[in-house]
Amino acid sequence: MTARARAYGGPALGAIVLLAIAAGAMALAGANPIDGFAALVHGALGGTDQICETLVQTTALLFPSLAVAFAFRAGLFNIGAEGQLVMGGLCAGLVGAALAVPGWIAIPAILIAGAFGGAAWGGIAGALRARFGGNEVIATLMLNIIAGLLANYLVVGPLHAPDATGAETSELPASSWLPLLIPDTRLSIALVLGIALAAFLAFVFRSTVFGYELRAAGDAPEVARRAGINLPRTAFVAMTLSGAIAGFGGATIVAGVLHRFDVELSPGYGFIAIAVALVGGLDPLWIVLASFVFGILQSGSLSMQAFAHVPKDVVTFVEGLAILALATRRFVAPRTAAS
Amino acid sequence: MESFSGFLALALVKATPLIFAALAGTICERAGILNIALEGALTVAAFAAVAVSFATGSPLLGLLAAVLASMLLCALLGIAATRFGVDQIVAGTGLNLLAAGGTAFALVVIFGQPGASPEVHALGDGGERALIVCAFACALVLQLVLDRTPWGLRVRACGENPRALLSAGVDPRRLRVVATLVGGALAGLGGAFLSLGELDIYSDGMTSGRGFIALAAVIFGRWMPLGAAGAAIAFGALSALQFVLQRAGVPSELMQSLPYLAALAALTGIVGRARAPAADGVSLD
Numbered sequence: 001m002t003a004r005a006r007a008y009g010g011p012a013l014g015a016i017v018l019l020a021i022a023a024g025a026m027a028l029a030g031a032n033p034i035d036g037f038a039a040l041v042h043g044a045l046g047g048t049d050q051i052c053e054t055l056v057q058t059t060a061l062l063f064p065s066l067a068v069a070f071a072f073r074a075g076l077f078n079i080g081a082e083g084q085l086v087m088g089g090l091c092a093g094l095v096g097a098a099l100a101v102p103g104w105i106a107i108p109a110i111l112i113a114g115a116f117g118g119a120a121w122g123g124i125a126g127a128l129r130a131r132f133g134g135n136e137v138i139a140t141l142m143l144n145i146i147a148g149l150l151a152n153y154l155v156v157g158p159l160h161a162p163d164a165t166g167a168e169t170s171e172l173p174a175s176s177w178l179p180l181l182i183p184d185t186r187l188s189i190a191l192v193l194g195i196a197l198a199a200f201l202a203f204v205f206r207s208t209v210f211g212y213e214l215r216a217a218g219d220a221p222e223v224a225r226r227a228g229i230n231l232p233r234t235a236f237v238a239m240t241l242s243g244a245i246a247g248f249g250g251a252t253i254v255a256g257v258l259h260r261f262d263v264e265l266s267p268g269y270g271f272i273a274i275a276v277a278l279v280g281g282l283d284p285l286w287i288v289l290a291s292f293v294f295g296i297l298q299s300g301s302l303s304m305q306a307f308a309h310v311p312k313d314v315v316t317f318v319e320g321l322a323i324l325a326l327a328t329r330r331f332v333a334p335r336t337a338a339s
Numbered sequence: 340m341e342s343f344s345g346f347l348a349l350a351l352v353k354a355t356p357l358i359f360a361a362l363a364g365t366i367c368e369r370a371g372i373l374n375i376a377l378e379g380a381l382t383v384a385a386f387a388a389v390a391v392s393f394a395t396g397s398p399l400l401g402l403l404a405a406v407l408a409s410m411l412l413c414a415l416l417g418i419a420a421t422r423f424g425v426d427q428i429v430a431g432t433g434l435n436l437l438a439a440g441g442t443a444f445a446l447v448v449i450f451g452q453p454g455a456s457p458e459v460h461a462l463g464d465g466g467e468r469a470l471i472v473c474a475f476a477c478a479l480v481l482q483l484v485l486d487r488t489p490w491g492l493r494v495r496a497c498g499e500n501p502r503a504l505l506s507a508g509v510d511p512r513r514l515r516v517v518a519t520l521v522g523g524a525l526a527g528l529g530g531a532f533l534s535l536g537e538l539d540i541y542s543d544g545m546t547s548g549r550g551f552i553a554l555a556a557v558i559f560g561r562w563m564p565l566g567a568a569g570a571a572i573a574f575g576a577l578s579a580l581q582f583v584l585q586r587a588g589v590p591s592e593l594m595q596s597l598p599y600l601a602a603l604a605a606l607t608g609i610v611g612r613a614r615a616p617a618a619d620g621v622s623l624d
Contacts, residue, residue, distance in 0.1 A: 029448050077428045079375070124603070134606030135615065137428050138554060141375060142599040145548050153592035268439075274432050311447040316440025323433030324415070327425040 014325045018318055025314045036308040043303020044296040050303075052185035056257060058295030059187075060266075062194040063249020064273035065291055066201060067118075067242045069282045073205060074238035075218030080125055080140025081246040082270025083147035084118035086263070088247020090151045091117030092254040093169040093261020094159065096176050106176040111251045118247015119240045121147060126239025130232035136239060144270070152263050168262040178256035188256035194291075197245070198284040205284070214238055246270065268316070272298075275319050278326040294319070346579055351471055352537055354575025356381065358474040359529030360553030361560065361567035362481055363522035367413075368557055369485060370518030371498040371511070373620035375431035376416050377526055378550025379438030384409040384530020386442040389541035390449055392459040398466065398535050401459070405535075406527035412438060413523030414516060420622070421512035427620055435550075443543050454543055461539035462531075470532045477525060478568035485564060494518055498616030501623055511623055526550075555602030562616060574598045 023033035044054045064081035071078035078084075092114035099106045121143055128134035152167050161170035178188035205211040216224040217234045225231050249269075254261050276294050280287030297319070301312035360377050367374035374380075387408035392401030416434055419425040443453070450456045462470070485491035493514055496504045501511035529549075534541045552574055559573075560566025574597075581594040 025444065029444070079428065079432060128603065128606045132607045134603075135373075135620070137373065137375065137620070138558065139603060139606055141551050142555065142602045145551060146596050146599050146603075149592040149596045153590050157590060157592075268436070271432060271436055274429065275436075278429070311444045311453070313440045313443035313447070316436055317444055318440070320433045320435070320437025320440055323436065324419055324425065324430055327419075327429035327433065 014322075018322055018325065021321060022314060022318050025317065026308070026310045029310045029314070031308045031310045036304055036310045039306075039308040039310075040300035040304040041296070042300075043307070044300030048182070049185060050299070052182055052187040054292070054295045054299040055191055056186045056295075057298040058291045059191045059194050060249065060253055060257070060269050061273060061276050061294050061298070062191075062198065062288060062291040063252065064246045064270045065276035065280065065287050066194075066198060066284055067122075067246035067249070068270075068273045069277040069280065069284065069287055070201065070214075070245060071122075071238055071242040072277060072282050073218050074214040074234060075221060076126075076129070076235060076238055076242070077137045078122065078125075078140055078239065078242045078246075079137055079274070080122065080143050080243070080270070081273050082266060082268065083140065083144035084121045084243040084246035085250040085253075085266050085270050086144075086147045086151055087121040088114035088118035088243075088250030089254045089261050089265050090147075090154065090169075090250075091247070092251035093155075093172075096172040096255060097161065097170040097260070099176065100173060103175040103177075106173075107178060107255060110172075110176060110255050111248060114251020114254070115244040115248040118250060119244035121247070122243015123236065123240040125243075126236040129239065130236040136235075148263065151261075155261065155263065166262065167264070169260050171260045172255065174259075176255060177259055178252065186257050188252070190252035190256040193252065194249075195288055197248075198288050201284040246273075267298075272316075272319055275323045275326070278323060346583070349582075350572070350576040350579040352467070352575075353578040354572045355471050355474045355536070356529040356532045356549055357553055357556060357571035357575050358478060358568045359525050359532065360550055361556035361571040362474075362477055362564055363413075363525040363529070364553045364557040365560065365562060365564050365567045366481060366485075366494070366518050366525070367522040368562055368619050369498045369616055370494045370515050371501060371616060371618040371621060371623075372417060372420060372515050372519055372522075373427050373431070374413065374416060374519065374522060375428060375554065376412060376434035376438070376550075377522075377553050378546055378548065379431075379435040380409040380412050380523055380526035381530040381533065381546040381550050382438045382442055383412050384527040385534035385545060386445065386530075386541050388531040388535045389456050389459050390445070392461070392535060393449070393456065396460055398460045398462045401535055402462065402466075402528070402531045405531035406524050409527030409530055410520050410523035413519040413526065417516035417519030421515050424622065426622065442541075446541070446543065456541040458539045459535075461535045467532070467536040470528060470536050473528065474532075475568070477528075478564050481564035495616075498618055501618055501621075515623075552598045555598050555605070558602055558605045558615075561614075 026033040026036035064085055067081045068078050092110045095113035096110040125136045125139035128139045129136045156167050163170050178190055181187045213229050253265050276290045280290035297315045301315040304310050305312040364377055384405035388401040388405035391404035392398045416430050419430040420427045447453050493509055497511045497514045504511045556567050556570035559570035577597050581591055585591050
């Protein structure tokens with residue numbers, strides 16, 4: 001792609017190319033691409049149940065995407081939203097299974113536990129960066145895997161629940177489940193919480209000193225440092241809060257969808273979130289919309305597999321391509337100094 | 340584990356793909372590309388090896404396909420990072436998703452079943468041993484090339500101060516792409532070893548984080564090929580030890596975590612001050 005093409009038709013061209021590649025992959029799988037897309041759209045938007053399930057996926061993607069964008073805006077690469085989401089879900093599941101108190105106490109406690117779990121995990125990477133200058137990319141990559149292993153060890157080993165059938169905690173008491181937005185679906189108020197958080201983050205970035213400092217640290221670290229912004233401290237705070245957002249998201253999956261922690265609660269939401277954050281241009285409100293688009297892909301892919309016989313993994317493939325295509329400097333400034 | 344020699348043999352088998360991947364990570368980082376797509380490179384290589392061996396009946400052609408597939412994936416990283424201004428980390432993440440999705444998709448399309456391929460013609464004991472020897476040889480050669488050749492000097496300069504290289508009349512972008520190609524070839528050998536050397540099938544997720552362990556090995560090896568290979572051998576031995584210690588009641592998750600915990604420890608500098616190349620992961624623009 002030449003610079004001119006990128007400047008003028010970039011996003012539209014990119015979307016068309018991605019759709020064409022997806023169509024090609026469907027044809028490779030022996031399916032009519034039109035049937036494939038129709039099955040995908042029908043599976044995601046074909047009725048109230050389908051739309052609700054798409055919104056469940058939207059919610060699951062929204063929190064880690066906001067987390068990734070939050071860190072990006074501060075100039076940090078949080079590749080660890082996946083691990084933070086798992087740790088948040090683990091803490092939420094353990095707290096939720098242990099609490100036998102009314103919902104109005106239990107639910108906030110579960111969500112806060114999730115945020116703390118994610119914050120701790122993000123905070124480790126932030127502390128390594130702030131204290132030792134350790135590369136947060138490496139740290140978060142490693143922490144992702146450690147999170148999965150730790151969660152698996154705890155729920156299968158010392159904290160094994162008597163009623164667990166797999167690597168999971170006990171089921172949460174029904175009073176601790178997030179209230180549903182629409183009865184008899186899996187769509188809970190987590191969606192509303194996510195959108196509210198996006199609006200709040202947009203406000204923080206646009207209208208608060210803290211948000212300004214984060215953006216300054218991300219956009220022009222040297223200028224920010226000379227202006228008296230404590231860069232190590234900002235890095236630590238940003239990674240911790242980013243982790244908290246992802247961990248909160250993990251807690252909403254536990255309390256709102258699965259009603260227990262399961263080590264496989266995320267099919268890679270934390271990684272897809274990077275694509276979502278980029279598509280949303282790192283703007284919290286656009287990320288809500290981008291999460292919906294990717295939610296359609298997530299929830300439609302199963303129906304595409306069932307009815308058009310296209311393996312659902314084609315969606316992951318296209319998401320990977322989308323990240324490559326969208327990660328131009330317009331959205332994310334590549335690192336220009338040793339950091 | 341019946342004997343110490345049995346343990347050593349298992350450790351070597353576990354270490355070999357890690358050595359290849361760690362060498363790949365080292366050459367890329369020394370040139371200034373932080374290649375987090377190594378996991379994806381191992382994945383496409385392991386898959387291509389099995390798919391081509393299945394189609395042609397020749398595991399050697401499978402090995403070749405593995406090297407080419409991995410080179411292609413890594414070249415995408417190199418080109419995206421140097422020509423299109425895509426951030427390396429973001430591109431690497433995208434390539435890992437692309438590799439995971441692409442192989443899972445192709446597995447169903449080619450073999451008609453999800454999860455794992457049927458058994459194919461593998462490289463056999465002789466081929467497995469040859470690749471193990473090759474891994475050690477590559478470590479030695481790469482160290483010599485980096486230390487003693489003009490190209491190695493340029494690669495090191497590209498990772499430390501690409502601008503200086505530019506003023507010396509060498510194009511750092513091109514050098515970085517070449518480094519990702521060399522790294523891709525090495526990772527390809529590692530991926531082929533996983534599916535056609537150690538085993539004779541491909542299964543989804545069979546690389547299980549080895550590309551990330553390799554990045555840890557690079558740090559532990561202080562960005563030196565021999566050091567990275569040494570760290571990879573240590574991690575391979577840990578992996579072999581896991582089977583022994585598990586019987587003694589040590590949680591397998593703890594053993595599996597050790598390379599990653601070691602990498603975190605290395606980031607704090609407590610294992611001696613290891614320093615990444617100054618321009619590692621830094622864009623050229």
